[in-house]
Each structure stands twice: as structure tokens, then as C-alpha cells.
Amino acid sequence: MAEIGNKPPNTSSRRAALRAGMAMVSLPLLNIAARAQSARPVTKVLDFQTTADVLKAEAEGEVVFYTHDGDGAAAAVVDAFNNDFPKIKANYVRAQNGALYSKLLAERSAGRFNVDVIQFSEIGTAIDFQKRGGYERHVSPEIGAFPTKYLSPTPGDYFWMGVTFGGIAYNTNLVKPEDAPKTWKDLLDPRWRNAMSTKQATSGMQFVEWYELRRLYGPDYWKQFAKQRPRGFDSRVPMFDRLSKGDDKVCAIAEYAGYLLYHQKGAPVAFVTPDDGLPATPVVAGAVSRAPHPEASLLFIDWMMSTRGQALYQNNLQLAYNSFRTDAPPMPDGKRLSDFKLLIPTDMADYLASHDIFNKEWNAMMGL
Secondary structure: OOOEOOOOOOOOHHHHHHHHHHHHHHHHHHHHHHHHOOOOOOEEEOOEEEOOOHHHHHHHOEEEEEEOOOHHHHHHHHHHHHHHOOOOEEEEEEOOHHHHHHHHHHHHHOOOOOOOEEEEOOHHHHHHHHHOOOEOOOOOOOHHHOOHHHEOOOOOOOEEEEEEEEEEEEEOOOOOOOOOOOOOHHHHOHHHOOOEEEEOOOOHHHHHHHHHHHHHHOOHHHHHHHOOOOEEEOOHHHHHHHHHHOOOOEEEEEEHHHHHHHHHOOOOEEEEOOOOOEEEEEEEEEEEOOOOOHHHHHHHHHHHHOHHHHHHHHHOOOOOOEOOOOOOOOOOOOOOHHHOOEEOOOOHHHHHHOHHHHHHHHHHHOOO
């Protein structure tokens, strides 16, 4: 049975009781937050509920979405929203997680508030933005479908839109199954030198992989990995393009969503799930404070959290993020999150504190 995260079982009855008590408290707190927003009437739109004023949102006429996703995935999201709400033009700006956040902070420092909704690929970035007061607190009517552990500590700032995770992929025309890497340590085999791709330091997924494999194998793992001279890219698209064409033999951080898309296209790629687990990062979304289109931003969040939005994110192979909604169906390939052992950082303080070390090491590996 696969498990999310890697936190060892807690054998202390006192701590277990404390956790149980906190779990009992969390739902009333969520209800209090919901009641605090109850001054806004709830409206049913299409097949979901919203507290946004839809007429005002349509009068605003636009919503701006900042996302870490590639162009194909970002376009799929805004096109679907435009189809559901043709009077509201949805536009997107995309960049890798780190670059996107730097852009957002620079804009806000200059007094420019251009974005309505933002989506990060890494929980640490969302936590930092929350500390800066960057979110517009919005307790969506759809929030009850999400377990509280997949919501911001104060519900309404952000939520876990879904999860993306990565394993190892290889070109089946160039690598025989018996020769393919089966474990993360197999990536250190000299046969993959100058024949392997990875992501750049601006990637939230890459940060998680670095952190989790460093935790499992120690800092020396990445020193040995650097000797392989991997090539770094800013999204999964060029990585799978190169893998499909044979420019690389192996992808060292192959997102499962990318694999599904290219496999469906008939590309010669295979996916490997090492027994130690798959680095995984939640996709985190929230409405931004001082949004230029405030009602449209709330409508967009409610739409994202609904079964309608979640189905798009889970079933569109440009996205393929497994939903955390309690009523979510299986992925298009029939699998669920429980079918995979996912490695998600649990010690947030340690994880966030290590980011500067990661940046320095990874950029040096990439020759930056």
C-alpha cells in the first residue's frame, strides 16, 4: 500500500490524543470561518456553488491566472473557464515556480497588482506568500469536499489543487528494460553520463526531489549525481520531447503526468517507480489580495475547487493532477494516489530552511 509522505508512526498515546483533539477542533474552526463569510450569499452556478457575485465578475470581464504550468496546461485551464463563463476573459502568465514567485513579488513591491489567482508547484512558496499576507482569504462553499490537511492552516488562503509526482523515465528504443535504472541510486551509473535530463532550480518539483533523496541517501548522493553532467530544463515538455527523440536516454525527474501524455501519443517512453518512493509536490492555488478583478478571482477559485474544475485538472493529460477531493474518481489510467508511495516533505521548517542550499548546489551543477 502506497502512503503519502514519510512521517514515522507516532507511538505516544499522549501525542496521539493531542492529534485527535486537534482534528476534532479543526472542523469547528472551519465552520466558524465559513460562518464569518456567510454574509456573502451562496449561489449555484452550473453544477457548483460560489459566493462570488457572478454579475459583477462578468462586468469585470477578465481574470488573470499566474501558474507554474507549461503553456499547454495553462491554456487548458483558462480555455475551460472561458467556455463556462464566456463573458469573463481568462488570461494566464506562466513561468517555473521560482521565477513566477520572483515576478509576483517584484510587481507587488513596485505597487503593481496584476494577478487575481496564483498557483504554485511547491508548498513552501505558498507558505511564504501567506506569511506576507498575499492571499485574499476566501472560504469557498466547495471547501468541505477537501480534508483539512489539504487546506491552508487558516482555511481560505490556499488549497491543495492536486498533486504531481515524479519517477524515472527512459527511452525504450535506446535502453533495454533489463538495463534501465530501477532505483534512484541507479542514476549514478556512469552509463547515464551526458545522457540524462533534469529540471532547473526554479522548479518546485526539483526542490522536492533534491530534499527527499538527500534525506534518504545523504548529501553525497547529489555530489555523485553532479558527475553525471545532467542537462537542466525549465519544464517537463522539453524533457519528454528530448527523451522521445532519443536526445536523452533517461529523465531523472519524470513527472507521471508527462509520462501519461507522451505514452498516449505513442512515444517510446517507459516509467519506473523506485521502491523508495516518488518525490511529490502539491499544486497549491489561492486568490491574491488586492486583485484587479476581485469577484472574478473568487469565482475562479470556487470553479477550481468544484468537481468541474477538479475533473479538468485530473483528466486533462496536459495537467493530470490527482485530486484531493474526497469524492474524486480515479485517474484516467485507473490509478489513485494510494497506488503510489509518495515522498512529500513533512518537516516544513527544515524543508524551507534548506532552500538556499538547494539553489546554490543545483545552480552550480547546471553551470549557473
